[in-house]
Amino acid sequence: MNPFGRFDDSKREYVITRPDTPLPWLNYLGQDEFFGLCTNTAGGYTFWKDAKLRRLTRYRYNNVPYDLGGRYIYINDGGSVWNPGWKPIKAKLDAYECRHGLGYTRIIGQKDGLEVEMLFFVPPGENLELWKVTVRNKSKVAKQPKIFTFQEFCLFDAANDMNNLQRTYSIGEVEVDGSAIYHKTEYRERRDHYTLFACTRPVDGFDTSRDAFVGIHEGLHDPKVPFAGQCTNSKAFGWNPIGAHQINLNLAPGQEETFSFVLAYVEQGKEPKYDSLYVMNKKVGKTIVDKYSKPGAVDTAFTKLGTVWTDLLSNFQASSPDPHANRMLNVWNQYQCMATFNMSRSASMYETGIGRGMGYRDSNQDLLGFMHMIPSRARERILDIAATQLSDGTCYHQYQPLTKKGNAEIGGDFYDDHLWLILSTCQYIKETGDVGILQAPCSYADQPDAKTDLLHHLEVSIAYTMKKRGPHGLPLIGHADWNDCLNLNCFSTEPNESFQCAGDVKDSKAESVMIAGLFLYASREMAALYDFMGNAADAFRMRKGYDEMLNVIETHAWDGEWYRRAYDAAGTPVGSKENPEGKIFIESQGWCVLGGAGQNNGRAKQAMESVHKHLFTKNGAVLQQPPYSTYHVELGEVTSYPPGVKENAGIFCHNNTWINLGWCLLGDGDRALEYYLSICPSAKEDQIETYRSEPYVYAQMIAGKDAVCFGEAKNSWLTGTAAWTFVSVAEGILGIKADYKGLSINPCIPKAWKGFTASRKFRGVEYQIEVKNPSGICKGVKKVTVDGKTVTGNVIPFEAGKKVVKVAITLEA
Ligand code: BGC
Numbered sequence: 001m002n003p004f005g006r007f008d009d010s011k012r013e014y015v016i017t018r019p020d021t022p023l024p025w026l027n028y029l030g031q032d033e034f035f036g037l038c039t040n041t042a043g044g045y046t047f048w049k050d051a052k053l054r055r056l057t058r059y060r061y062n063n064v065p066y067d068l069g070g071r072y073i074y075i076n077d078g079g080s081v082w083n084p085g086w087k088p089i090k091a092k093l094d095a096y097e098c099r100h101g102l103g104y105t106r107i108i109g110q111k112d113g114l115e116v117e118m119l120f121f122v123p124p125g126e127n128l129e130l131w132k133v134t135v136r137n138k139s140k141v142a143k144q145p146k147i148f149t150f151q152e153f154c155l156f157d158a159a160n161d162m163n164n165l166q167r168t169y170s171i172g173e174v175e176v177d178g179s180a181i182y183h184k185t186e187y188r189e190r191r192d193h194y195t196l197f198a199c200t201r202p203v204d205g206f207d208t209s210r211d212a213f214v215g216i217h218e219g220l221h222d223p224k225v226p227f228a229g230q231c232t233n234s235k236a237f238g239w240n241p242i243g244a245h246q247i248n249l250n251l252a253p254g255q256e257e258t259f260s261f262v263l264a265y266v267e268q269g270k271e272p273k274y275d276s277l278y279v280m281n282k283k284v285g286k287t288i289v290d291k292y293s294k295p296g297a298v299d300t301a302f303t304k305l306g307t308v309w310t311d312l313l314s315n316f317q318a319s320s321p322d323p324h325a326n327r328m329l330n331v332w333n334q335y336q337c338m339a340t341f342n343m344s345r346s347a348s349m350y351e352t353g354i355g356r357g358m359g360y361r362d363s364n365q366d367l368l369g370f371m372h373m374i375p376s377r378a379r380e381r382i383l384d385i386a387a388t389q390l391s392d393g394t395c396y397h398q399y400q401p402l403t404k405k406g407n408a409e410i411g412g413d414f415y416d417d418h419l420w421l422i423l424s425t426c427q428y429i430k431e432t433g434d435v436g437i438l439q440a441p442c443s444y445a446d447q448p449d450a451k452t453d454l455l456h457h458l459e460v461s462i463a464y465t466m467k468k469r470g471p472h473g474l475p476l477i478g479h480a481d482w483n484d485c486l487n488l489n490c491f492s493t494e495p496n497e498s499f500q501c502a503g504d505v506k507d508s509k510a511e512s513v514m515i516a517g518l519f520l521y522a523s524r525e526m527a528a529l530y531d532f533m534g535n536a537a538d539a540f541r542m543r544k545g546y547d548e549m550l551n552v553i554e555t556h557a558w559d560g561e562w563y564r565r566a567y568d569a570a571g572t573p574v575g576s577k578e579n580p581e582g583k584i585f586i587e588s589q590g591w592c593v594l595g596g597a598g599q600n601n602g603r604a605k606q607a608m609e610s611v612h613k614h615l616f617t618k619n620g621a622v623l624q625q626p627p628y629s630t631y632h633v634e635l636g637e638v639t640s641y642p643p644g645v646k647e648n649a650g651i652f653c654h655n656n657t658w659i660n661l662g663w664c665l666l667g668d669g670d671r672a673l674e675y676y677l678s679i680c681p682s683a684k685e686d687q688i689e690t691y692r693s694e695p696y697v698y699a700q701m702i703a704g705k706d707a708v709c710f711g712e713a714k715n716s717w718l719t720g721t722a723a724w725t726f727v728s729v730a731e732g733i734l735g736i737k738a739d740y741k742g743l744s745i746n747p748c749i750p751k752a753w754k755g756f757t758a759s760r761k762f763r764g765v766e767y768q769i770e771v772k773n774p775s776g777i778c779k780g781v782k783k784v785t786v787d788g789k790t791v792t793g794n795v796i797p798f799e800a801g802k803k804v805v806k807v808a809i810t811l812e813a
Pocket residue numbers: 484485637646647
């Protein structure tokens with residue numbers, strides 16, 4: 001039992017029944033270009049496209065309490081002042097419920113017979129969010145509550161907002177027009193956009209100065225105006241502009257009133273900037289407010305949001321004997337994949353939105369769980385990412401979503417980055433059949449005018465790894481590979497340096513076995529792609545590269561019972577029985593096995609068994625063992641963390657999914673499900689006080705067995721775990737995978753499963769799949785019928801023009 005909430009599977013909602021959750025439990029609003037973060041107490045903020053460069057509302061990270069600032073509504077009911085979402089006042093509520101749904105959050109609070117419901121969402125395709133508020137008098141007496149909204153405006157550049165107060169305190173400007181508050185700081189200079197916060201009905205007052213509404217020495221828990229019961233109609237001039245409205249209601253017993261607020265990002269487009277001196281032209285903003293002031297407009301938009309999500313999720317639905325797998329796969333995992341696709345690692349409760357933008361390796365991997373939902377957006381993203389690669393193969397490690405330009409501060413030289421582009425591109429072509437993407441024009445960051453195409457990038461990527469190799473013939477690691485903290489060229493003794501950026505990689509000799517495994521996978525993908533294109537010579541060339549790397553791995557990376565992780569700059573093995581700590585790492589087991597190493601010599605099985613013996617726990621497999629007890633200058637950040645945390649032997653959920661896939665490859669469906677459930681948030685509800693994070697989305701990390709807080713999850717939402725778990729369940733356990741010529745079906749399920757059903761849309765055709773497992777095995781497709789006709793092999797050939805295809809599969813040894 002989880003005392004804080006429960007899944008409402010039929011409504012696709014998570015219901016939080018107490019506001020004092022073990023950590024703020026977050027949801028995202030928006031799925032296109034306008035986004036909001038919204039916690040179960042209505043905390044969070046809003047931005048358009050880019051959490052750093054187009055922030056609309058203000059949020060202070062690492063605040064006290066953790067989550068403070070957001071979409072606040074204050075109620076003054078005859079002098080009793082409270083918030084329906086509990087915070088910031090934290091007055092005791094008679095009833096509270098928060099429902100996080102797909103793209104919306106609904107919070108209901110009740111006190112002294114007055115119920116206030118707030119529904120927050122972003123209408124599909126719009127650059128605005130709506131707050132629909134309903135106030136119900138459930139008491140037996142008439143009530144005259146006063147309702148106040150409050151949120152703080154932020155500079156569009158959120159980094160500047162936080163650190164350049166001598167400027168920000170002097171530039172704040174607003175205009176008020178009826179129920180609409182226009183935040184126009186910096187509009188006078190180089191911007192043609194502004195933020196609008198308006199009510200859909202006439203208001204009884206407003207405030208735009210935080211000092212007037214909250215006070216100088218007061219906090220959000222005891223703001224002046226809501227307690228005084230009267231707005232001051234303040235006009236912000238510098239300092240901190242806010243948006244606050246006042247609405248006075250008069251409610252008979254049983255009576256309710258509903259009204260809405262629009263928070264919008266508005267671009268002027270072709271409109272003139274000003275109507276007259278200092279008076280901005282508000283035409284575009286007014287059109288938006290008018291649209292949502294019409295009766296029914298807000299509800300229509302909300303209904304449309306539901307339809308959008310039903311359609312998106314209908315691309316993949318399954319019914320298996322495992323309830324956790326079902327609800328996560330069918331709803332929450334796909335929903336989280338939308339968030340990681342949109343946010344990469346930029347904006348969450350753990351990522352401030354002013355640091356990382358889109359990660360090169362991260363966003364490529366995020367695509368693997370998104371592709372089947374909206375392939376056209378995946379296509380655009382693949383080309384954007386590729387364009388941040390340099391002509392020699394180096395990739396910018398991150399780029400800003402607004403500018404699509406690489407982030408020079410962190411630069412490149414993470415020698416795994418380029419290979420992930422091959423995985424996302426091949427998966428995209430398999431999903432869509434759109435092999436034409438390979439010829440899409442795509443230049444390089446250092447040669448913006450180059451007339452190159454996407455295929456050129458894939459070739460450059462393969463060549464880059466082949467070229468950048470070290471003394472054993474293994475790929476060089478650069479600043480780090482997937483494991484950002486394995487910094488073998490860093491040698492940092494200066495506390496203020498970034499582990500990742502310090503150190504010279506130019507003459508580096510440190511090698512990565514994980515990249516070697518990833519290269520096997522990527523070059524095999526390239527060979528299959530060339531086969532599909534009918535290009536035998538290039539397929540052969542790719543296979544030659546594959547064989548060469550496989551030979552290097554089997555010759556230099558096998559340690560006796562598992563694959564080594566790396567060789568450091570001095571040529572000493574990392575992740576070997578020779579090391580006193582950090583003897584075995586998870587990533588090289590996952591990637592060597594997935595790349596096809598150890599298939600004919602028993603090593604794949606042995607490597608996986610070593611993971612089970614040394615790394616697996618009831619909360620997932622730890623990243624390595626034993627943890628490092630002291631800092632090692634030659635290994636970098638991995639040794640900086642306390643034991644059991646993050647890359648130093650924490651349970652990094654992302655790489656657990658590669659092991660799941662490894663078990664599927666080896667045909668052990670029992671292990672695959674056991675590993676899956678060990679990190680599955682829905683399966684953590686009965687230990688939620690330990691787990692602490694949201695039970696509906698995967699976390700990046702769960703503290704490992706060496707940590708004092710073993711089992712505590714951190715860094716939820718924005719993690720590669722989302723996409724890779726989708727892959728490991730949908731393609732690994734259920735075995736349903738897009739392939740060039742059709743839909744491939746090769747399940748690897750627990751022996752006890754009698755079968756499962758699934759429905760998968762693929763290139764416009766809906767495949768209704770039924771898998772039967774009469775003899776209780778894990779893997780082995782024996783009989784396949786498609787619309788009643790027997791088919792050989794397990795790839796259901798794609799036939800355009802069909803609407804529904806029925807596939808029946810029987811597993812047999
Ligand atoms: C974290 C990594 C993360 C990196 C990003 C490190 O401190 O441990 O998980 O990828 O920072 O900069």
